[in-house]
Amino acid sequence: MGSKRREIPVFDHPLIETHCHLDYLKDRPLEDTLAEARRVNIERIVTIAVSPANLGRVRELSESAPFIYGTQGIHPHEAESYTDEAEAEIRAHVGGAKMVAVGEIGLDYFYDNADRSVQREVFRRQLQIACDTQRPVVIHSREADDDTIAILREFEDTLTRRGVIHSFTSGPGLARYAIDQGWCLGFNGIATFNKAEKVRDIIRMTPIEQILLETDSPFLTPAPYRGRENAPFYIPFVAEKVAEVKELAIEQVLSHTYQNSLRTFFPQV
C-alpha cells in the first residue's frame, strides 16, 4: 500500500543510463526492469563491473540484449582482491564490442574497505589498462580528492580518452580539475536529496557539455521514490533535477547529456 507518487516522466528524447549494476537488482525480474526502462525511452544501459566475481556476469548481461553495454574493472572496495589473473581477464575482455570502459576504479577513503596504498596501486594499474587499450574510464572517488587528482595528473598525457567521475560527491577542487581536463561528471539521485546542496553546487559549476546522467542503481534512489530499490527507469527524475538546478529546459539537458554519453562511451557509433 504505497502512497501515491508522481509517475515517471516519459520524454520524447532518448536517454542513456551510464552507470548501474543490473546484477545487483533484486526487487523485480530483470526483464520487467528492462521493459520499463525501454518504456521510458532509455536507449542504452551501461552496467558496471566491480569485482573479479562479476566481470563475467557483466559480459553475459551485455550479450543478453542489444541495448546493454558493460565495463570491466575492480572497484576500490575490492582492491585487495585484485590479482594478476583479474588484470589479465580485464585486459582480455575490455576491448570487446559491448564493453565501453575500464571501471569502476578509483579510491574510497570513506569506507576504507581496502588498504589505501593497495587502492592507489590498483587504481594506477587499471588506469594503465585504459591507456594501453585506449578505453575511457569510470572513476569512483569518495573522500579522496587529493589523491585522485595526484594520480590522474600522472596519466594526463597518456589517458587520452578520459571518461567520467561518476556519482560525483567530491569537492569543488576535484570538480575544477576534472572539468578543466575534459572529464565528464556523473550525477544521480543524490542530486534530488534535500541535504545534497553541495552536489547541486557542483552541478551548477559543471558545463552541461560535461554532465552525464546515471542512477547507480540499485543504490541512491531519487526522490520521489526514495525507500524503493533504485533502477535505471528512474533516471528521468535525475534529468529533471539537473534541468532545475542548471535552469535549463529539459530538452537541452536531454540532448546534451545524450551527446556527452555518446562522445564518452560510444564514439564510433
Ligand SMILES: [Zn+2]
Ligand atoms: Zn557504481
